[in-house]
Amino acid sequence: MNSDNDAKHSSGPNGTSKAKPATKIRIIEDADATGDTAAAYDFWRTGSGRQQVPGIIKCFGARPDFLRRVIELGNTIHFSEGHLSRRHKEMIASYVSYLNRCPY
Numbered sequence: 001m002n003s004d005n006d007a008k009h010s011s012g013p014n015g016t017s018k019a020k021p022a023t024k025i026r027i028i029e030d031a032d033a034t035g036d037t038a039a040a041y042d043f044w045r046t047g048s049g050r051q052q053v054p055g056i057i058k059c060f061g062a063r064p065d066f067l068r069r070v071i072e073l074g075n076t077i078h079f080s081e082g083h084l085s086r087r088h089k090e091m092i093a094s095y096v097s098y099l100n101r102c103p104y
Contacts (some may be wrong), residue, residue: 023087033061035064036065039064040060040068044067078093
């Protein structure tokens with residue numbers, strides 16, 4: 001592995017990896033979130049009705065000001081009425097997540 005972007009692990013005897021790939025994005029977990037980051041996570045929870053904050057939201061946790069804007073933009077794009085109803089947008093998003101083997 002030659003670059004900093006490559007995974008920081010070696011393969012085990014059967015080809016399985018021993019460690020998680022390295023990331024340059026600082027992920028702030030729910031339990032570690034404080035101040036503006038905790039408030040931004042709560043803002044997302046209030047709008048989504050869900051309790052578990054997904055990883056895609058956590059990757060913006062280091063910039064809670066930006067995270068709040070991302071959440072607002074996502075809500076506007078995904079949940080405003082337009083050519084497609086919210087129901088249809090949710091169906092498309094669920095199917096794309098399924099195709100990508102994404103849990104959310």
